[in-house]
Amino acid sequence: MAKRCGSMSNIQGHPCFGGNHHKNGRMHLAVAPRCNIKCGYCNRRHDCANESRPGVTSRLLTPGEAAAKVREVMASPAIGPLIKVVGIAGPGDPLHNEETFETFRLIGEEFPHLIKCLSTNGLLLPERMSLLEEIGLHSLTVTLNALDPRVGKRIYSHVCHDGAIHRGEAGAALLIANQLDGIRQAAKLGLTIKINTVLIPGVNDDEIPAISRKVRELGAFVMNIMPLIPQADFANLAPPTPERLDALRQENEKTIGQFKHCRQCRSDAVGLIGQDLPVAQPTQELLFTQ
Template sequence: MTSGEYPTAKVNGEEIPYDPDVLRKIQEHPCYSEKACHTFGRMHLAVAPKCNIQCNYCIRDFDCVNESRPGVCSKVLTPEEALVLVREVMGKFSYIKVIGIAGPGDPLANEETFETLRLLKEEFPVPIKCLSTNGLMLPENIDRLEEYDVGNITVTCNAIDPAIGEQIYSFVEWEGEKLHGREAAERLLAQQLKGIEMAVERKMLVKVNTVLIPGVNDHHIVDIAKKMGEMGVYTFNIIPVIPQYKFAHITPPTPADKKAMHDACAPYIRQMKHCARCRSDAIGKLGKDVQDEIYRNCGSL
């Protein structure tokens, strides 16, 4: 099913799926609706420290309270601590509509993710459940995610050509082995595409994040957007690379570069243009985080 095959209704001038549950997952999710980001908030539960791939732009061992980027959190929580935090936040901030797990590693590489989702289903069945992943273990876990009511999934896909992918990933851990080079890129891509296909078949809302890396995949972004649109991905988020780790030498894209890329991709898939590159423990509205206040006052953590 492609993104154009969902039954639609016009909301805020845009044709979107009209199923009430699907509409809620769009209209109340600040990443899926630019209007929602001004009204509704999200909270990320940092329960997933381990990662099963190494991206050449990713560092997860540095935390600055003023830094907003994926992979950063002040404390990794146990599932039980996460539940305490959710109780605290949901009791104070009625505008929080989304509970997500986005790291600081890959959620699907951590069994704590599923224990957290189980606890949430028992006590907080109503908020939108969201998960971000590199997609490596998505096919094997798609049924568990559906069981725990995860309706919004983000997959980071930086290349659909393994020749480009091998420039972006140092290694991929697969079935107890570390894969490198082309083999690693091919395995990751195959799993990403399969997982996205399975999620769309289950009518989950899928967002794809693509890191824009000048000189590496910038000439390839439109190809990714075309492919994701054909697969039924709901929205496409272009994230300018943060120069660090093995890509510390790269000059990041300018806002004008990013806009031009959005414009080039827009004919093929909806564009998310308001990404705040959230931390793994972000709480609040996009750009108006309150996690520092929450963590200071939540004495049970």
């Protein structure tokens, strides 16, 4: 089994990894508009379901604007002292946007004490690992919804990689292989890893136990089973009931710790989880590119 990762002191400061989320806040920076895959539950207009409640990103920020926003928030006597983590979770896939790395570099220079956190679909993890090491990423979330490409092809309609579009089982197989390789490499690097799995009733329910075993074996720290928000290709599916979600989390708790207080925050959320600052900007359209 790979080394379990993450230093305990840092985890305790991170609200998404079991740190005290009544005291420790995070700040999301919406600097990553483009995505390289298409998940059936994503409607292409809103936040990445990697972390974020679909439908609400306020405004894309440039890296410079993101740094200015962090400066402003950190200078606020009410909010600044609460912020322990700066996260990039969208609205597209952070690893598919150079702005992500530029933003982390700027924040790291000015606020080296802030924990750097990122959420990704994992397609580019293996090839971006050295960059993540260079910027000093501490925690990583990978959204992993299937291990079997036959299930994956029902979730991902296409996967764009190296200038080619991969569809069906081939696309899903490529994505899954990179996700698993990326998680393995990230654990070796000592990153603290959370796995998000969107529970899509009738599609990937049966995969959940195998996913929890696999990611535990690879060195992930915690798993976050998230309920499907029906929209886009899955608009006609019923979301899982809270009872079903609870039962599944309990069943898999023995394999890997389950994160239970996720609120599926916006990708521009700032503050304590569940008590975010208000934002009032127009929604941006998500860009899908190769």
